[in-house]
Amino acid sequence: MPDLQYVPKTTAQTWLLEICEKLVEQFVFHVSNVQAIGEQTQELQPRSEGAFPCRDVGCSRELVYFSGRVR
Secondary structure (H helix, E strand, C coil), X not given: CCCCCCCCHHHHHHHHHHHHHHHHHHHCXXXXXXXXXXXXXXXXXXXXXXXXXXXXXXXXXXXXXXXHHHC
């Protein structure tokens, strides 16, 4: 990291931009199969919509949120 007291502001900005570009390239664009992740997301989407049946024995309620089902 450049010492901000002794280097010009543009040098520090360039350094930070290069670090950010490396991180984005490594962790965002390095995903090997982006299309497969998109398809899996679309496949799981309908499962999160609709009512969830109560898991208590003998209960016939349907809950809107999954969190209410597991409590």
